[in-house]
Amino acid sequence: MNIGIDLGGSHIGVALIENGKILTKREEDIEKNTKDIKKLIIEKICKYISQILSEKEITLEDIGTLGISSPGVAKDGNIYNIVNLGIDEFKITEMLNKKINYKNIKIMNDAKCAAIAEFNYGCMKNFEDGIFLTLGTGIGGAAFIKNTLIQSKNYPGTEFGHMVICKNGKECKCGNRGCFEKYCSMKALKEEVKEQYKLKEDVTSKEIIDLIKNDIKNEKMSKIIDNYIEYLAIGIVNLVNIFEPEVIGIGGSAVYIKEILIKRLKREIITNNILFNKRDDINIQIATLGNDAGMIGAASL
Ligand SMILES: [Zn+2]
Structure with missing residues (x-):
């Protein structure tokens, strides 16, 4: 125990x-x-x-x-x-x-703990090679190859959120510009919706998520989502080309819009033919452990 x-x-x-x-x-x-x-x-x-x-x-x-x-x-x-x-x-x-x-106390970053939990017991449990992305306030992640979490000696690494996907792009808190999380975190998506729909300053996350779901057939929302997915695909394709995972797990508050996200994302990645190793399908799974993932991952360190 x-x-x-x-x-x-x-x-x-x-x-x-x-x-x-x-x-x-x-x-x-x-x-x-x-x-x-x-x-x-x-x-x-x-x-x-x-x-x-x-x-x-x-x-x-x-x-x-x-x-x-x-x-x-x-x-x-x-x-x-x-x-x-x-x-x-x-x-x-x-x-x-x-x-x-x-x-025997061990500590790890929350995105990595969630990834470990999902890899061992959740949406990636039947695979040996996988990457996990937490799309939330920022983007965190982890990569597993042959059932082993990739970690280097000095720093945890796999800071997927700070991979640059746009030269001279939006300024990031890390000091760089054009970082993946400035375009593809759920915070970035929510801010875009907030701006384009001119929502009140005190609008809640849940209200924005509901608006995305209810208004997805509207051209304005559909464009916001397509644009978001275009950037998300760029980031994920980079990761797939580097790690060649069997499965990509997605967690964080993005799970609330999974119905909207997954089909469009797969289509963007596959039909635009942007992967180095071409294929007909790509396995993207949504996190299943919810808010317990952090505790479950921490307990298996
Ligand atoms: Zn950054």
């Missing part, structure tokens, strides 16, 4: 997991305006772990790994640059160790 912790931009989840199945879990929103947010997160994690252990009548000695899925960059047991929580540096391993005295 392992423990998987999902540290989200606005919530925290802790689950006891065995072979990809959640045995029990606790979840709660994080109050972002707390004075010491790191202390609050550590306290919540410890409280949930102790609740879960006593519910199942086990101890930390029964736990193989304690994995943490987090936004930002994970390195040497610390997490850096968690933008949504306003945290620059979080020595989470050291702080947890002091409280619970448990040594």
